Amino acid sequence: MNEEDKIIDELIPKVLIDYRNLQVLQHLKKANVDYGKSIMLNTKIPLEEVLNILDYLEKLGLIERVHGASLKNTEAKFKLSNEVHKHHTYYTLTRLGDHLLRKLEDNLIEAYVNMVRNDSFALQILGLAEKLNADHAETYAKLTKKTIEEVNNKIEELMRMGLMEENKAKIIKFRERKSKPKKETRTHHKYYGLSRLGELVVRELKKRKIIIV
Missing domain, CATH: 1.10.10.10 (Winged helix-like DNA-binding domain superfamily/Winged helix DNA-binding domain)
Known part of the structure; x- marks a missing residue:
């Protein structure tokens, strides 16, 4: 097991302790890049909680902010058409976040078994x-x-x-x-x-x- 796999194994319980963490990560995988309000609309998680989750996942190193004054509309697949020119804080998966999701795709039940x-x-x-x-x-x-x-x-x-x-x-x-x-x-x-x-x-x-x- 390499160092990254060890880190991922340590992070999995910190993600699965709240299923909404996984929902947000899965949404960002589909969206590529997205922001709080759009994530709220797509996951049905209240905005304040979405923002807390984004902050939590960012601290874990699973997502990161996308810098730049604005994004090309094509990069944010779920961006609302009437908000194209508005400036938001955008997030995307990090390499670590992407690897964690891929591991959970094959081992989600196993991860929960280990937790309980x-x-x-x-x-x-x-x-x-x-x-x-x-x-x-x-x-x-x-x-x-x-x-x-x-x-x-x-x-x-x-x-x-x-x-x-x-x-x-x-x-x-x-x-x-x-x-x-x-x-x-x-x-x-x-x-x-x-x-x-x-x-x-x-x-x-x-x-x-x-x-x-």
Whole structure:
């Protein structure tokens, strides 16, 4: 393993700790060069958060500012036509950022497995999320014997990583929830389950017997 590969391996968890970091990097790969407002419109991430992410990724050395008073319109593929002559701070991937993305294209699930394999609490929550399909924090707390606060913090962490998501339906259909107590059939809670990415990661964790069924 060369020095750059070692650096990339160290940076991957710092990127995947928040899935939006990956979204911004992937967008810049497609756009070649882009600026905050355009990234916001294409990723649906609020502008203030986009700017924070750009600052974070720049500090990691994965993106860099494109200097020059203005850019040729052809260089910024997603530039809004009515903003062609406006001056923005543009960003593009660095060589390191491009290499990191290429590595994740082939090893994304592996990278997530490595991030959670030694976190027993995360493994508990992910395993339960697969069994329950969708449930609220109180159920996870009862089954893990943890406090609501501990469970909420861990679920938020896993949601930031892109492994879990909130089920937006106000009332979960009975067949979609495997542990629902009868009295709670129509109670309104926030329900949390695995994202599609989370399902793939849990499948790999089970395959490797890191999560035991």
